[in-house]
Amino acid sequence: MRPILSRRTGRVALCAAVLASVLSACATPASHHPTLPSDLGVASTASALEPSLAKPGLVTFRRIRFATWTGGRGSFIDRDDPRTAAVPAGTEEATIYAYVIDHPTRGRYLIDAGVSAGLEPQLNWVMRRGLAEMNVRIAQTTAAWLTGQVQPRGVFLTHLHFDHIGGLIDLEPGVMIHGGPGDAAERSWTNTLVGHPADVILRGHGPLREWAFRADPDGRFAGVLDIFGDGSVWALHVPGHSPGSTAYLVNAIDGPRLVVGDAVSTRLGWDDAMPQPVPAAARADAETSAERLRRFAADHPAVEVFLGHQSRAGQAEAEIR
Numbered sequence: 001m002r003p004i005l006s007r008r009t010g011r012v013a014l015c016a017a018v019l020a021s022v023l024s025a026c027a028t029p030a031s032h033h034p035t036l037p038s039d040l041g042v043a044s045t046a047s048a049l050e051p052s053l054a055k056p057g058l059v060t061f062r063r064i065r066f067a068t069w070t071g072g073r074g075s076f077i078d079r080d081d082p083r084t085a086a087v088p089a090g091t092e093e094a095t096i097y098a099y100v101i102d103h104p105t106r107g108r109y110l111i112d113a114g115v116s117a118g119l120e121p122q123l124n125w126v127m128r129r130g131l132a133e134m135n136v137r138i139a140q141t142t143a144a145w146l147t148g149q150v151q152p153r154g155v156f157l158t159h160l161h162f163d164h165i166g167g168l169i170d171l172e173p174g175v176m177i178h179g180g181p182g183d184a185a186e187r188s189w190t191n192t193l194v195g196h197p198a199d200v201i202l203r204g205h206g207p208l209r210e211w212a213f214r215a216d217p218d219g220r221f222a223g224v225l226d227i228f229g230d231g232s233v234w235a236l237h238v239p240g241h242s243p244g245s246t247a248y249l250v251n252a253i254d255g256p257r258l259v260v261g262d263a264v265s266t267r268l269g270w271d272d273a274m275p276q277p278v279p280a281a282a283r284a285d286a287e288t289s290a291e292r293l294r295r296f297a298a299d300h301p302a303v304e305v306f307l308g309h310q311s312r313a314g315q316a317e318a319e320i321r
C-alpha cells in the first residue's frame with residue numbers, strides 16, 4: 001500500500017517533481033563541438049598491455065604544473081556517503097597539471113592542456129563567480145609554457161572538464177584533440193547553467209576525436225587502446241567521473257607512469273579509497289574504475305601513479321618549465 005501523503009509532504013513532493021522535470025528539460029550536452037571517432041589507437045587488452053611494462057621505454061614523460069586552487073573537501077569526496085564521515089571538514093589544495101610525452105617518431109603529445117588567460121573573460125557570470133571562489137593561482141599559462149617549446153601535434157584528454165582542457169585555447173587550431181567517448185554528449189542542466197565552457201575552449205579547433213574503446217575481454221578496464229600500436233602509450237577507459245574518463249599508461253624511458261585524471265583526483269581518493277561526489281547514476285562506475293586503477297597499480301608496483309589534482313606522498317612536485 002502506498003503511504004498517504006500529508007498536504008505539506010504532498011506539496012513538497014509535487015514541487016520536487018516539477019523541479020526535476022524543469023531541470024531535465026533544461027539539460028543540454030556538455031559540448032556542441034563536433035566529434036568523430038579517433039583514427040589513433042588499436043583496440044587491445046590489459047593482458048597485452050602488461051608485458052609492455054617490462055620492456056625498455058620508448059618515450060620521455062614530464063609533468064608540468066600550471067595552477068593551484070583551494071576547494072572545500074566536499075567537492076572532492078562524497079559527503080553523503082557514510083564512509084567519508086570520519087574525514088574532518090576542511091579544504092584541499094588542488095593543482096592543474098598537464099603531461100608532456102615525446103615520442104621518437106610520432107612527435108610531441110600532451111595529456112590534458114594546462115590553463116589559458118583567455119578563458120575567464122569568455123565565461124558566463126556563473127562560471128566566473130565559481131572561479132573567483134576557487135581562488136585560482138596561475139603559476140604559468142599554456143601560452144607562456146609553449147614559448148620556445150616544441151609544439152605538440154596532439155592532446156590526449158583525461159576528460160572534458162574545463163580545468164583539464166582550458167589551455168587548448170592557447171594551442172594552434174591544427175593540434176588534434178583526442179578524448180573519451182560520450183564526454184561531449186553528456187547531458188545535464190548544470191551545462192546550461194554554466195554556459196558550456198567546453199564549447200568556448202574548443203572553438204576554432206577541429207573535431208574532438210573520441211577514443212574507439214571496445215570492451216576489454218579481460219574485464220580489467222572498460223576498454224584498452226594501444227595508442228600508437230607500439231606499446232609506448234595506452235589509453236584506459238575508466239568511466240564514472242565522466243562517461244569518457246580516460247587514464248593513460250605511458251611506458252617512459254625512466255619507467256612506466258599511470259596518469260589517472262579525475263578518476264581519482266586526490267590522496268583521499270587513492271590512499272583512503274574515499275568515494276567522489278558524482279551523480280547517483282555514475283556512482284557504481286566511478287567506484288569500479290577507481291578500484292580497477294588501484295588494483296592495477298598494486299599488481300605493478302613499478303608503475304608511478306599521477307592523480308588528477310594532487311601529488312602522491314613522497315612524489316616530486318611537477319616542474320613549472
Ligand SMILES: [Zn+2]
Pocket residue numbers: 159161241262
Ligand atoms: Zn573533472
